Amino acid sequence: MTKIVVNDLRTYSIPDTIPKNKDFNVQVRTSDGEWTELEVLLVKVDMHNVREASLVKFDFSGEVEVKIYCNRGLVKEAAIRPLSKGISAKVIDEQVIQFILTKPEKLSIEINGDRFHNLHLIAKELEEDHPDPTDPGIAVIEPRIHRVEDLQEKLTSDRFHTLYFKPGMHHIEQVIINIPSNKKIYIEGGAYVAGSFVCDKVENVQISGRGMIYLAEFGRFAAFRGVRVMYAQHIDISGISVIDPPHYSIYLGQSQHIRISNFESFSTRGWSDGIDMMSCCDVEIDDVFMRNSDDCIAIYGHRWCYYGNTRNITVKNSTLWADVAHPTMIGTHGDYDADGTLIENIIFENIDILEHHEPQDNYQGCLTINAGDKNTVRQVSYRNIRIEPFELGRIIDIRVIWNPDYNPFPGNRIEHITFDGIYYNGSDNAISRLSGFDAERSIDGVTIQNFYINNLKVTDPTSGNFELGEHVNRLKFS
Numbered sequence: 001m002t003k004i005v006v007n008d009l010r011t012y013s014i015p016d017t018i019p020k021n022k023d024f025n026v027q028v029r030t031s032d033g034e035w036t037e038l039e040v041l042l043v044k045v046d047m048h049n050v051r052e053a054s055l056v057k058f059d060f061s062g063e064v065e066v067k068i069y070c071n072r073g074l075v076k077e078a079a080i081r082p083l084s085k086g087i088s089a090k091v092i093d094e095q096v097i098q099f100i101l102t103k104p105e106k107l108s109i110e111i112n113g114d115r116f117h118n119l120h121l122i123a124k125e126l127e128e129d130h131p132d133p134t135d136p137g138i139a140v141i142e143p144r145i146h147r148v149e150d151l152q153e154k155l156t157s158d159r160f161h162t163l164y165f166k167p168g169m170h171h172i173e174q175v176i177i178n179i180p181s182n183k184k185i186y187i188e189g190g191a192y193v194a195g196s197f198v199c200d201k202v203e204n205v206q207i208s209g210r211g212m213i214y215l216a217e218f219g220r221f222a223a224f225r226g227v228r229v230m231y232a233q234h235i236d237i238s239g240i241s242v243i244d245p246p247h248y249s250i251y252l253g254q255s256q257h258i259r260i261s262n263f264e265s266f267s268t269r270g271w272s273d274g275i276d277m278m279s280c281c282d283v284e285i286d287d288v289f290m291r292n293s294d295d296c297i298a299i300y301g302h303r304w305c306y307y308g309n310t311r312n313i314t315v316k317n318s319t320l321w322a323d324v325a326h327p328t329m330i331g332t333h334g335d336y337d338a339d340g341t342l343i344e345n346i347i348f349e350n351i352d353i354l355e356h357h358e359p360q361d362n363y364q365g366c367l368t369i370n371a372g373d374k375n376t377v378r379q380v381s382y383r384n385i386r387i388e389p390f391e392l393g394r395i396i397d398i399r400v401i402w403n404p405d406y407n408p409f410p411g412n413r414i415e416h417i418t419f420d421g422i423y424y425n426g427s428d429n430a431i432s433r434l435s436g437f438d439a440e441r442s443i444d445g446v447t448i449q450n451f452y453i454n455n456l457k458v459t460d461p462t463s464g465n466f467e468l469g470e471h472v473n474r475l476k477f478s
Contacts (some may be wrong), residue, residue: 003211009030009036009058009235010126011028011038015192018169018407020042021052023119023255025069026056026066028067029065030064031063037125040054042242043055043243043282046323047269051117055266056122057122061234063102066098068098070095074094076090077111077112078112079109079360081107081352084386087101102238104125107120108120108321113311114140115351122241132186137161138160138164139160146172148175152177154200155177156427160183162184163183163187165188168193169192172195175195177196177198183205187211190221191209198231204234205236208240212243213226215244215245216243218246225244227242229250230255230306232258233258235258240263245268248273249272250274253279254307256281258280259286260285263288263289264290266318267291271294272294274288274292274295281308282312283313284314285314285316287316287318290318291321294322296327299343301334301375307335309341309342309343310342313345318350320351320353321355322353322357326366329365330377330380331370334372335373335374336407340411341374343378345387350383353387353390364393368398370403372409377411377414377417378413385423399414417445419451420450422448422450430453433466434468445477446474448478449478451477
């Protein structure tokens, strides 16, 4: 039976106490509806030189028309990225652009090439499993300042299976909320939660909605994360956004069977990575938009109090934007007191990389494996990766390393790495790097196929601008 798609639209308000950005006015409408004005959130970007960008979010089905009034000046050109989406804006007068969406998208709208005062537009599908707040098993939380003890009491009660945050501003005293097993957190669109959720030694937890974990007001050096998952399993995080966390947006330690989907993150602090994991297995990251001032996705072995190998990690259908450091990173940390950690069976697939800006040579690379701490990294695949022009860095950086800032010992080896469908459009001078550490700690078995730089196929290290170091065995271009 053919599914009938009905044009529908849902928009959300921003609490009065949250800063808004006046750089853009944004209106949306369905094909048969009236224009609706969206409120525009101020989001800060780029740790090197913090600037104020914009963010709008809405949900829809069918088709929606978007009109954007640009208040910073006249529109000479407008880009909608990722470019792979094939969405072009029509300039309808000197300060207005317009376009149509036929499916959910996570986009950056950039006027006159300005990537730092841009408009992030997050258009999602309408929720199909929106919980019913009249369900007696749902604890409805109205916006206000909350004593964390009150929230914990509801979460541990047998009466409630879900904590439901209604639209508005929620301040959590003592910041951290610990979620027990078999419980759900739902953050409705328009709800802003100034707090941090922790899943510690639990299972079967769901955090979902269309709302925000809003951490912009917390101190620059506070170690709060948006969501922290430790020694846990069967955790599902979907639909929400994390804004300006002092530390990671989502942090995974020694956990398994984790799914993160339809998620966004924006950060500007030191060590404000997007999604980092240590000693984790069976993790799926799908349909995320990450704009971070450190690594967007980092996959490690042992670190701190987390032990064990890392394996079976998939990152797919996503957009990564690293204002600092790496869009993707594998391998730095491991169990050097033992014989290292095994990091294996990693897939990055159908990824758009919008930016990479890292002035430090040792931390460059859009697609990076830096094996340190006696780690062995193997069976990694990069498939269908589209890299747009970036400011400063490398395309590929695969090395067995001994980084004195982080590694007491060098890594053991890197083996069986495949690049299939890598498309870079940008400077002809963009380079890549492959290097082992010594004869015993080498790179073995790298296959590079369908790698294009500005539509020219890479067939050897020279045509790919590779800096080829020593101890690289069985490098194959096909």
